[in-house]
Amino acid sequence: MSRWEELTGGTSGQDYAERFAALAGSGKDVHGEARFCAALVPAGARVLDAGCGTGRVMIRLAELGYDCVGVDLDASMLAVAQKQAPELPWFQVDLTGFDPDLLGISPYFDLVIAAGNVFPLLAAGTEATAVERLAAALRPGGLIVAGFGLDEAHLPVPPSITLSEYDDYCAAAGLTFVDRFATWDADSYDGGGYAVSVHRR
Template structure:
């Protein structure tokens, strides 16, 4: 049976890797801080910790964390995005996989991550109906006590697609996977969550 197409694939056709990388390169060139996600993650776990970048895209977050001494693995469904990541950091482990079918053992990865990060609107861009499965699979990749952090938009102003998952729905998925909410922020700079259209949520296994 064919897997349902993700909203990301519907949006981009799976060919947007270089365009995506160029857009972020331009933002970096303009002086914009591009490392908020990595800085946020570094405040959660010490250097040397194992980090799974779930939906790693072109590798911007993971490459920065690896430079800071983290033991990182990147997984993404989009081959065009992974091609950019592999070109930028060929020494790092990048894997093509559907998060709804993510099985570390099949990829030869040990499932004892200290932190799973899902940045870049991963959950709103999943295939419809797979959100709970993805949370379950990512939670299973964590060691006991490990953390999962996910940042995503909740309204049309913060998303390239119509909103598809609310915070209560995401929390329910996490609870079903044995995860407990630790904290929630309004952005990757760790401002307190204020009920706005973007949230960064930290849950613990």
């Protein structure tokens, strides 16, 4: 069982969506991840939203002209995403078993984004496999972007993956480090408790 399932029981989709809707309604910018991605690859690029949740990031990217696919293990989150954007492709998939061929979709994505603490919320011991599966879905030269917390202040569960471990998983999957930031607004990383990492295949 993933740490996410242990945390939520797999029933948190609507609550999660309502929380972000309230943030947006208060005037807070909730599209930093999509803006970050749009600065990396041009409109029309193929994007895999890995751990897409309720679809907030992917729906925004689709509005900006990106060719998106969303995958998540949590059916309650996907139900919200499908209701909000039924025209977009959503799949219930465990990232450790992600295989585009099995889903009947083309591999070779230009960008994979894993936002929202995807890697710290995986089942213990599966992180390297998830990175490997996502890396395999990238075209040569494609990018994977992962943003996740590194300490208790930035995570809903105890910290479980360090940046050096994540970099090692990426290297083992044939990915090369490109850059690291402290926020989705591309602020310089200063060793803090949250990091957005970019690696290239």
